[in-house]
Amino acid sequence: MSHGYGYGFGRPRYRRPRALSPLREHLRDTFWFAPTAGLVTVALLWWAASSLDAALISALQEDGAYDEVGELVGITEDAKTIITTVSSAMMTFIGVVFSISLVAVQMASGQFSPRVVRIFVRSRITKLTFAVFLATFVLSLLVMAEYESETDPRLVVSVPLVQSLLTMAMVGLSLLLFIAYVNSTLRLMRVSHVIDHITHESFWVLSRQERKFAEEAELGPETGQIAHDGRAGVLRDVNIARLVRAARRRGVVLRLIPRIGDFVVPGTPVLAVHGGQAPPRSALRYTVSVGVERTFHQDLGFGLRQLADIALRALSPAVHDPTTAVQALDRIIQFLAASVDLPLGALHHRDRQGEVRLVQDVPGWVDLVDLGLTEIRGCAPGNPQVSRRMMAGIEDLLHLAPVDPVDRRRPLLRHRELLVQAVERTVPEAADREFALLSDRQGIG
Incomplete structure (x- = not known):
């Protein structure tokens, strides 16, 4: 018999539950930790990419490869247009998406139960999407600050090539997560999925406690x-x-x-x-x-x-x-x-x-x-x-x-x-x- 949340009246297949510390469990009930961790992570990634860009340009200039430096400057100038657009539109996009989502959560809360809001708060895809959106916005601002007005290959100090590629990758990841997030939010508005989620978590609690149940003992x-x-x-x-x-x-x-x-x-x-x-x-x-x-x-x-x-x-x-x-x-x-x-x-x-x-x-x-x-x-x-x-x-x-x-x-x-x-x-x-x-x-x- 199992605790795998199967259908029917039998007990689902048992799976050994992972022991969660109270701190980890409480962090899952918050919405600030994942975005904060995302911002810290993207700042470290930007620092690493900036250091790599500086080392690349310095190596090319020492070797006298000024033509290659000029080509890199041209490529990053083309990418600058995209990054500028991303920087100006991302915060507006975040505001619109999450405003609509909060309306959907409010509707689900009124139709089902106020307790279902915690499903949205604990949703990993929701936190990950919000974290990546904010990280993409902050990264685009940091990369914009790295662009120089100087175009002479001999005088250029920084060419944010790796940083631009990293920003493009973050934009692509944001689009994929947006699709997954919309699908997750729509599922939250369907009562069958809300009920299934609650049942899943109920069996998770039961599986963690099952081996510790005992009859009354003399204390x-x-x-x-x-x-x-x-x-x-x-x-x-x-x-x-x-x-x-x-x-x-x-x-x-x-x-x-x-x-x-x-x-x-x-x-x-x-x-x-x-x-x-x-x-x-x-x-x-x-x-x-x-x-x-x-x-x-x-x-x-x-x-x-x-x-x-x-x-x-x-x-x-x-x-x-x-x-x-x-x-x-x-x-x-x-x-x-x-x-x-x-x-x-x-x-x-x-x-x-x-x-x-x-x-x-x-x-x-x-x-x-x-x-x-x-x-x-x-x-x-x-x-x-x-x-x-x-x-x-x-x-x-x-x-x-x-x-x-x-x-x-x-x-x-x-x-x-x-x-x-x-x-x-x-x-x-x-x-x-x-x-x-x-x-x-x-x-x-």
Whole structure:
């Protein structure tokens, strides 16, 4: 069975996830790092190209090859026209393209969910395109400054030949990235691709945590608590490696009290200590990260939250798009099917000796089922397409759910019974009620 984001109800093929440091993950949630790195890189490339041009002209003049120097001056003068045009048009081009893109993102946010904006922010092609556009503009300005009014081959100091070729290459790269960027932005406006992207990231989180799920373990008596002393905000993630290292040095077990995604305020406990003295504050610095919104990094339930939001927005009277709700429900069922036989409940992070040093609470099976189905079920009675798809999904999950050692069927049976009761209360005609409660994986086809 695999975690490769395959279709169907089985768990996708497992792939060993790469461990991302919190810094790297946080940089992916920013939009300034890639353009800044691009500007620094292009400045270094320009410096290298400028040095190469100067060395080339100096070598030709020392050899007395003034005719060749004159030819190079002529070639660069022809390229100067193109570079001047690129320099004057690139910033206008950047402004128009990204203004249109921001309008598209705003439309997607209003139609699907405000949480989908993070897909645009984290998009590699978006950051790369913006970085290359800015780098091309800055490079063209730097190259323009290298052109001389002197045309005598004996007196010429700099002929920006390599720099001009580098600028041409950057222009070509910008055009290719523009095509890819437009395609990526158009995909962002299609709900099926947004839902698929969210599902992909949800399985990525599940694959990172799957081997660390464990049943409740005896941690020993609680010997202390550590309060949050940072700003108020949503608990985005914790630095697992640093917490495990701090707990190992003290010979204790740390337990994360709030879940990832909870809102924490200063002074409230975030870590419980079991088995000894709490680690010093200096060892726990930068181990808890809070922000203004949830992220996928360690948040198992965030994907279901987004999918449920998309379905609810689609079922609102202003939109009334039950087909989109069914598409979101398809992926909710897929995710629940992949986690139906996992222990869930808690993650146990171990040190190199195999000792549990950090226990992290995560949503259990009942939590995930309620998160994925409760709010959509409340809107289903007036939409037979949604109620039929939900009935089919619950039946599929009941077929997959193990009875022993943990009863996973009880919350599914509860949701099915509540759905039946809601339809019976809402739909007056017996034939319509029977139709709305039929099992259909496509809703109404």
